Amino acid sequence: MINNPNKALWEKGDFTKIAAFMRQSGEVVAESLHVTPQMKVLDLGCGDGTTAVPLARLGARVLGIDIARNLVEAGNKRAVALGLRNLRFQEGDASNLQDVVDNYFDLTLSVFGAMFAPKPFEVAREMVRVTRPGGRIVMGNWIPNDPTFVSQVLKISSAFMPPPPEGFISPMTWGVENNIIERFGEAGVPKEKVAMVKDTYYFASADQSPTRFIELFELFYGPTMNAVEAAQKNGKVGELHNLLVDVAKTQSKSKDVGTLIPATFMRVTVSV
Numbered sequence: 015m016i017n018n019p020n021k022a023l024w025e026k027g028d029f030t031k032i033a034a035f036m037r038q039s040g041e042v043v044a045e046s047l048h049v050t051p052q053m054k055v056l057d058l059g060c061g062d063g064t065t066a067v068p069l070a071r072l073g074a075r076v077l078g079i080d081i082a083r084n085l086v087e088a089g090n091k092r093a094v095a096l097g098l099r100n101l102r103f104q105e106g107d108a109s110n111l112q113d114v115v116d117n118y119f120d121l122t123l124s125v126f127g128a129m130f131a132p133k134p135f136e137v138a139r140e141m142v143r144v145t146r147p148g149g150r151i152v153m154g155n156w157i158p159n160d161p162t163f164v165s166q167v168l169k170i171s172s173a174f175m176p177p178p179p180e181g182f183i184s185p186m187t188w189g190v191e192n193n194i195i196e197r198f199g200e201a202g203v204p205k206e207k208v209a210m211v212k213d214t215y216y217f218a219s220a221d222q223s224p225t226r227f228i229e230l231f232e233l234f235y236g237p238t239m240n241a242v243e244a245a246q247k248n249g250k251v252g253e254l255h256n257l258l259v260d261v262a263k264t265q266s267k268s269k270d271v272g273t274l275i276p277a278t279f280m281r282v283t284v285s286v
């Protein structure tokens with residue numbers, strides 16, 4: 015994986031700093047999946063285990079796969095610290111799950127993870143391949159041009175970046191119904207077996223403010239770090255910062271010093 019820009023993007027910062035705001039919603043997502051003990055679950059683009067940890071606590075046998083080595087390490091440390099022997103993390107690419115056998119998992123989950131892998135048709139094919147017939151795939155995907163938090167942070171960040179290379183497919187295209195149907199269709203799943211519904215995810219902290227949350231994006235979240243670097247080169251870093259802080263402050267519902275920001279996403283459930 016030498017010179018893999020997708021891997022470099024996510025290893026650049028430290029996503030665990032953002033994930034600290036996602037723990038409660040990660041638990042809510044895990045509980046909504048109704049896993050049963052011993053169920054075999056794959057969490058793709060799992061980060062440090064926002065959903066993988068609560069799924070393992072519910073008794074599932076969970077494998078987390080992520081492209082970023084630092085996040086895999088962080089996840090494995092959490093699993094050991096929590097004594098979760100039914101949870102492990104390994105490095106891998108959602109577009110090519112070469113170490114994973116066919117028809118194995120009861121549930122393949124990817125919450126804002128596989129959407130960031132290039133080659134979306136290969137991602138869909140791989141998710142279908144590793145899920146057993148009768149099993150499920152569940153994806154959480156951000157929605158392009160949605161007015162809520164993450165879509166706006168990504169939109170603002172990319173406006174400060176040079177144009178992407180030719181042929182680049184935006185991760186946000188995973189939030190569009192026709193694309194989702196087409197990608198799973200190419201992987202052999204008819205559209206009747208793909209359900210899509212808008213859902214809300216919350217970024218929450220009792221003691222860190224919306225402004226601090228944005229500073230963490232600027233310091234540790236690969237896509238925003240790249241935007242800050244590009245903005246620094248043309249003297250626009252203050253403008254970028256103000257736009258991001260404005261989104262976070264206006265969208266936070268917290269009544270005190272903390273942060274509570276809702277964000278709309280597309281929840282996709284595929285019956286395999």
Ligand SMILES: C[S@@+](CC[C@H](N)C(=O)[O-])C[C@H]1O[C@@H](n2cnc3c(N)ncnc32)[C@H](O)[C@@H]1O
Pocket residue numbers: 020024025029033036040058059060061062063064065079080081082085106107108109124125126127128130131132
């Ligand atoms: C926004 S984070 C979400 C992490 C986690 N699912 C969570 O809810 O905290 C996106 C994750 O996708 C991972 N990722 C990006 N491209 C990937 C790929 N091609 N294969 C596997 N993971 C990937 C990143 O390393 C990162 O951990």
